[in-house]
Amino acid sequence: MVSLALDRLAARYGRRKILSDISTPEIPGGVLTALVGANAAGKSTLFRRIAGQLRGEGNVRLTGAVTADLRYMPQDTAMTAALSVYESIILALKQGGGGWRLSARELMAVDAVIDRFGLTALAERQLPELSGGQRQLVSAAQTLVSGPRIVLMDEPTSALDLSRQYEVLEALRAYAAETGAVVILALHDLNQVMRSCTTTLAIGDGRVLACGATLEVLTPSLIRALYGIDSRVERCSRGCPVMIVDGPSGAALAS
Template identity: 70%
Template sequence: MVALQLSHVEARYSRKVIYADASTPEIAGGQLTALVGANAAGKSTLFRRIAGQLSGGGIVTLSGASPQDLRYMPQDTGMTAALSVYESVILSLKQGRGGWRLDAGELAAVDGILQRLNIAGLADAPLAELSGGQRQMVSIAQTLVSRPRVVLMDEPTSALDLYRQYEVLDLLRRYAAETGAVVILALHDLNQVMRACAMTIAVADGRIVATGPTLETLNPDLLRALYGIEARVETCSRGCPMMIVDRVLELQ
């Protein structure tokens, strides 16, 4: 089983320190973990530090995986290349592998991820002609095609319609369970977090303020501190947890 742990991690842009002492308990693979927090709280910065794109002190420990097993899907993927969907997924698969010849197993991996995401019909479509939601689905395919052991996704459902949101979250939950991978998703919809994610990491102002089981972590006090809302978690008639916002608090 793969695991990820942060110990006194620092993240900086040039001389500006965003995180000074970020630590977590061991984040186990095999399940989804959410990264939550308000806009500009530091979610993308933390992902970039874990992915090795930012410098800083401290230790990012991967157990059962190497840095080469990590894939990071940023919020803005900037798809401007003159490639088809199929070509772009092949390119993602071959990065870091050396050479461009494809064997039968690699072709099967590309075909398989497009089918699993129900976008095989877009295989020949140029990236430039895709809708925002379609581009996001292609980004997910590019991220998963090499079957990484550590997956970081920044708002992977933000451009998707409601059906696709839940389809993708279910696929990612099954991917984590099948592969034992650490899968961390930055999400804003806390009802989706409670439905899909076993663990939650909460950040605010460049600090990790809580890490733990989702339904224990997303309590009214934390929701007030993170988002400035008065909210509670109730259980629906089918036994599923759901967050209800009672009011927005005045900013101090």
């Protein structure tokens, strides 16, 4: 079983400390985990620290996986290379080494991830021709094509329309269930989080405020601490949890 836990993680840019003493219980694989917090709370910094792009105090503990099994999809999906969508996904697969000749198994992996994210009609399009949402889909495909056991995605639905948001979250949830991978998504839409993510890690002002089952974490008091708003979590006619915003309650912890 794959899991990830953080032990007193810290990170800084120059003299400015961004994260301090970030510790979590084991975050399980097989389900989606949300990373939530206000703008500038340290979500992207935390992902970069976990991915090894930043140094700092503390440890990232992996069970059932090694660092090479980790893939990180940042917010920025700018793509200017003169490659087709299909070629770019092959390139992402082969960046781990092993030469450039594709085996039948690797071709199947490329085709499968293109199908998973509905990119078949775009496979021959050049990357600079794509819209922001299309680039985000390609970036998600590039992240998953090698079959990683640890996946970090920073706002993977931010450029997508409602239909595509739902499709991508369902595709990621299916990937986690099929592979047992730890999949952590930084998301701003808390209704998406409640619908799709089993576990939630909430950070504010560079520290952990809560980590656990999503509906136990996303309480009105926690949402107030994170975002400075009063809210309610109620059930819709189908029994699904929905967050309703009542209005501002004061300054959020991280703005």
